[in-house]
Amino acid sequence: MALQQEYFSIPPITRAYTTACLLTTIAVQLDFVTAYQLYFNPELIFKKFQLWRLITCFCFYGGMGFNFFFNLLFTYRYCRHLEEGSFRGRAADFLYMFLFGGVLMIIMALFINIVFLGSALTIMLVYVWSRRNPFVRMNFFGLLNFQAPYLPWVLFAFSLLLGNSVIVDIMGIIVGHVYYFLEDIFPRQQGGFRVLKTPRFLQWLFHETSRRADENEARPNEGNNVPFGAGGFHWQ
Template sequence: MTCQKDPEVVILSKMAYQTLQQQYLQIPPVTRAYTTACVLTTAAVQLEIITPFQLYFNPDLILKNYQVWRLITNFLFFGPVGFNFLFNMIFLYRYCRMLEEGSFRGRTADFVFMFLFGGLLMTIFGMFVSLVFLGQAFTIMLVYVWSRRNPNVRMNFFGLLNFQAPFLPWVLMGFSLLLGNSIIVDLLGIAVGHVYFFLEDVFPNQPGGGRWLKTPSIIKMLFDSPEEEDANYNPLPEDRPGGFAWGEGRRLEG
């Protein structure tokens, strides 16, 4: 006895799949790659294909046993699926995408270089504070950079607090404290985000200042296509933070 599928169901399924595929491919490449890697890593842990012990940051295992993958995997695991994981994924996807489509629009290589610079600095600092997973700190770094580049955006957090964008990382740190989490991770993300923001946005505009952060040519060659390069490009503020009840904002007039 054979079971035949309803042609209409098949057509609707194909249309839904194509729509999801189109939506996924519309996500900018760096945001798509990083968030996908985080979700797949968490799924692999949930399915017990791998364990967190194979992923966490351990300098001894990296240097002595050459387990260099830990330099990357410790940024990909946000803990078991639950509220903390979903919260981090939403903020990671949201602010990473807004940065990539905003001030890093057409500058994929520079965005990748920010990832590398931030990851290196966190890895160095992480050795002194004994952190084994740095993904949450990396998310806070992205939020911090976005918030400092959009100082006039008004935010609303869970409908309870109204504040301007630069306070968002500190509000998230307070929320993390209320949940009983360590704020060391948040402070690390804020510190690294501030270092990047200062070197990239503040110091070059100071008297006698200059650009210390320059994307290496090899990264530009790998990630920037000729269509992306635009000498006249002037980045616009990422003023589209809405879409969720927390962190929703609008730009102030004037």
């Protein structure tokens, strides 16, 4: 069962999240549930206690189509790159990044009319990966070469060209930068300290002890020349 072996070789958080996104979309496609039961609605969450919406609003990208496959591919690629790269052996810290980003997006969504937040979470993952791999070269449809830190802005421009709402891209970039600043920049400044300390119960959940790489050690790069989409997927 090569497919089964490949599936279980995916790191646990990447596997769990991408599977949840895929199954949620299939369930909507087959009419087991409707999108109206999944979207972010503060009134239904806090007054009707439909708490599952806090999770499902991150797991649905829309019906089967280009937008769904595009987002799922990017989520899988960059989530896996992070989990196997700079978060290797630190699953608790990685899950805490998800929780931090999700909570911040939910707070922002209280003031912005956005009902599904999965695309913003994808952009956040891309942003954090791109800032931790500044020397990786990327390729856009074989036409444009650029360094990894420009990837979130290329995706932003791509959304703009397709006529999509760029609010979710902006939200993802903002949340990604907040996490990157608090985790990678501020602790290394004079007088700085680590703000985002992973709770002990998450470390217990993954049977981990708190492990922190030396602050002077460079973040590992996942490659030197990566096509747009990464991981060998050519957008040509």
